Amino acid sequence: MDRIPEFPIHPVSIKLIRAGHPWVTPDTFSNRFPRQAEFVIALDERKRALALLLHDPGHRNIKARVWSTKFPFDREVQHFTAGLQARIDQAFEKREPLRKSRERENYYLVFGEADQLPGLFILRLGDRVLIQFYTSFWNRYKSTILTTLAEVYPEIKEEHTWIQLRGETKELQKLPVNLVDPNRRDEFHLQEFGIQYHIRLGSSYDHGIYTDMSSIRSQLRSVVAPGQRVLNLFCYTGAFSLWALKQGAEKVVSVDLSPKYMEWLQQNLGLNDDLDHKRHESLVMSSDEALGLLKSRGEAFDVIICDPPSSSSDGDKRTSAIKTYRDLLRRMDLVLRRSGKLVIFLNTHQVTSQKFDRVIQDSLGELELSYKLHKRLGLDEDCPTLRGFPEGSYLKGLVLEKQ
Ligand SMILES: C[S@@+](CC[C@H](N)C(=O)[O-])C[C@H]1O[C@@H](n2cnc3c(N)ncnc32)[C@H](O)[C@@H]1O
Structure with a gap:
C-alpha cells in the first residue's frame, strides 16, 4: 500500500474537526493536498495525526471530508472497503x-x-x-x-x-x-402516510417529493385539524397540500409559480380518490400575487405553510429567502385567522436555526405582530443531524401561533 500523504491543515479546520465538524474547505493548507491522493492524513498544529480524510480535489467548496479520527489510519485505509460496508x-x-x-x-x-x-x-x-x-x-x-x-x-x-x-x-x-x-x-x-405520490427519476434533478420533509410532515400531524382552511405557499408537487386534505382540512389552496409542478400536483391528486378534490384549489402564480388575490377575495386561513426556495432570482439580483421573510410575514398575517398557525421553513445551511429564530422574531417585532412560538421543526428520524456540524442541519422550521 502506498504511504498515505500527511499534511498540516488550517488552524480553523483543526478546531472544527475537534468539535465534530467533518469538512475541510479550500485554503492555503488544503490546496497543497496532492491531486491524485485518494486519502490524506490531516496533521494538527504540532504535526500529530488528527484525522483521516476522503479527498475530493475537484470539489469547489469541500476539499476533503473526515472519515475517521481514530488511529491507526493506515489500517483504516487498508480495510476501507470493510469499514464502508459496516457503516x-x-x-x-x-x-x-x-x-x-x-x-x-x-x-x-x-x-x-x-x-x-x-x-x-x-x-x-x-x-x-x-x-x-x-x-x-x-x-x-x-x-x-x-x-x-x-x-x-x-x-x-x-x-x-x-x-x-x-x-x-x-x-x-x-x-x-x-x-x-x-x-x-x-x-x-x-x-x-396513506397518500400516493407520482415520482419521476431520470428526467429531473428532484424526484417529486422532498424526502427530508417526510419526517416533518409526521411532526406536523397535530398542527392541521379537521375542518380547517390551509394555504400551502411554494407548494412544489403538493405533498403538504395532499397531507392537509388527508388530515381532514375543509379547504386547501396550493400556490406555486411553476405550471410543471402544479400539473404534477394535479396528477398526485388524481392518484388519491379518497381525498375530496373539490376542497382543493390551485393557484399558478407567485406567492406574493396569491396572497394579494386571497386578501382581495376576503379569504382567511387557519394554517399557512410557507417553504420558499433558499434563494431566488428575478434575473438581475439574487434574494435569499431569509431577506424576503419580513414581507412574507406581513402579507401572510393579513390572511391568517386569529389563533391561526404559520408553519415557516428555511432551507439553507448558511443560516443557523438560532439566526432564523432571531430574524423572524425581529421582523415580527418591527411589524408589530404578536405570535407565540408553538413548535420548532427540523430534520428528524431517517435524517439525523450531527453536533458541531450546522451545515447538516440545513432544514429548519417554526410553527408560530397568532395571538
Ligand atoms: C423548496 S420548494 C418547496 C417544497 C415543498 N414545500 C414540499 O415540501 O414539497 C420551493 C418551490 O417554490 C416554487 N417557487 C419559487 N419561487 C416562487 C414564488 N415566487 N412564488 C411561488 N412559488 C415559487 C418553486 O417552483 C418550488 O416548487
Missing part, C-alpha cells in the same frame, strides 16, 4: 423500524455525515433506490455500495437502482442515472 449496514439497521412500520415508502437509508458516511446519501423510494453522491470520491466505491445494498435488500432490482451526483454548484447537479440503462426515464408511485 452502510449500520445505517440500514437504523431504518429497520421505518421499513417495518410501512407508514411511508419514502425515506433515507443513509444520510451522509450524520451516518458517518460523508457525502453519501441513499433514498428508498418505494421499490426503487436512489444513491446520491455529494462528492465524486464515492465513484470509486460504487460497486462496494451496490453489493452492500444488494446483500441487505435483495428485492431491489438493478433496473430500479439509480445514481445521482448532487451539490450546490452547477457542475455537481446531474440527473439521476439508471444503473442498467443510462437513458432510462422512470415514472412510478409511492405511498407516504
